[in-house]
Amino acid sequence: MSNVGNYGFIEKRLFGYTQDSIPVDEYTLINANGLMMKVLTMGGIVRELWVPDKEGRFVDIVLGFDSLEEYERNTGYLGTIVGRYANRIAYGRFEIDGIVYQLAMNDGGGKRPNALHGGVKGFNKRVWKANGEITPEGPKITLKLKSHDGEEGYPGNLDVTVIYTLTNRNEWKIEYFASTDKPTIVNLTQHTYFNLNGSGKIYDHKILVNAEKYTPVNENLIPTGVIANVGGTPYDLRREKTFEEAIQELCSSEKNLKGFDINYVLEEHNSQTEKFAARAVSSKSGIAMEVYTTQPGIQFYTGNYLPGFQGKYGQIYNEHTGFCLETQHFPDSPNHENFPTTILKQGDGYSHKTTFRFLRV
Numbered sequence: 001m002s003n004v005g006n007y008g009f010i011e012k013r014l015f016g017y018t019q020d021s022i023p024v025d026e027y028t029l030i031n032a033n034g035l036m037m038k039v040l041t042m043g044g045i046v047r048e049l050w051v052p053d054k055e056g057r058f059v060d061i062v063l064g065f066d067s068l069e070e071y072e073r074n075t076g077y078l079g080t081i082v083g084r085y086a087n088r089i090a091y092g093r094f095e096i097d098g099i100v101y102q103l104a105m106n107d108g109g110g111k112r113p114n115a116l117h118g119g120v121k122g123f124n125k126r127v128w129k130a131n132g133e134i135t136p137e138g139p140k141i142t143l144k145l146k147s148h149d150g151e152e153g154y155p156g157n158l159d160v161t162v163i164y165t166l167t168n169r170n171e172w173k174i175e176y177f178a179s180t181d182k183p184t185i186v187n188l189t190q191h192t193y194f195n196l197n198g199s200g201k202i203y204d205h206k207i208l209v210n211a212e213k214y215t216p217v218n219e220n221l222i223p224t225g226v227i228a229n230v231g232g233t234p235y236d237l238r239r240e241k242t243f244e245e246a247i248q249e250l251c252s253s254e255k256n257l258k259g260f261d262i263n264y265v266l267e268e269h270n271s272q273t274e275k276f277a278a279r280a281v282s283s284k285s286g287i288a289m290e291v292y293t294t295q296p297g298i299q300f301y302t303g304n305y306l307p308g309f310q311g312k313y314g315q316i317y318n319e320h321t322g323f324c325l326e327t328q329h330f331p332d333s334p335n336h337e338n339f340p341t342t343i344l345k346q347g348d349g350y351s352h353k354t355t356f357r358f359l360r361v
Helices: 068-073 243-253
Strands: 009-017 023-030 036-040 046-052 058-060 088-090 093-096 099-102 114-116 129-135 138-147 158-167 171-180 206-209 261-265 275-281 287-293 297-301 307-310 316-318 324-328 350-360
Touching (some): 009 068, 009 129, 023 158, 036 158, 275 324, 287 324
Antiparallel strands (some): 009 023, 023 036, 046 058, 129 138, 138 158, 158 171, 206 275, 261 297, 275 287, 297 324
């Protein structure tokens, strides 16, 4: 780390070429304290994130792959930016100003009648334009993408900017911006899977979600439209629990579930001010991660459907080897008037921020 300056370090290298012969770069960001993140221009994928454990040893706490070919398959959305609409839309349909739009129903290989995470070729599969720089706050990479009118069925030309900063306060700060020339829907998130031990099951981790309410779902994982209290349900994570305890309680109550895949409603929503949303910690590694966001919801997912494929360092990723905390608007919001709107109109700006803060305990 001798080449890390007062504000950090950044470099770019060619990672490979897509099947369409598009070059994909990898940016390495290192902050002033030695935290390191590797980001691909395809999908804004966070491929590695090294943070210190309680002994001061650096651990790569995100799931990922070694090759671009594997990332082009990446059915689990490991590490990616998700859009134009993160999460699910029932039957792939929504309406704006009396016009009904139909999206691909790509959820679960056709088993569920939903549009998922932006479509067949969502933002996770696109190669973004990128620029890296050192700032007093730390190294950052700015990613830009243009999504054309009609792409994946969505209306409007959408200009998107996502900025990652690896701050010298040991945070991964994500800023999202978007604008459109025609009314459309937008819901952007980041779909990194974390494992604070670097490998193995996540059962020893502890989780706390700062939410009194959640959005119950039907058998297709689509919200019913009800905003329910977590009290008295296995979705109540206001008191810190181990993942093992939380998953066992949920699966004992909901026999058809394998773990968490649910949207929590964050209180005191203010689109300008980040609030504390969740905390995960591993007593084994001593690594804690706090999540702050301006978004109204957070999807907690415990990697229930990771199919046992091989990832980095020869690891096998199967169920419960990683978890996601996806800050977002609610699933299927365009079809529920009581949910915060995801409609973006021309002249308006989409702007959200999420910060993952890393601590040692």
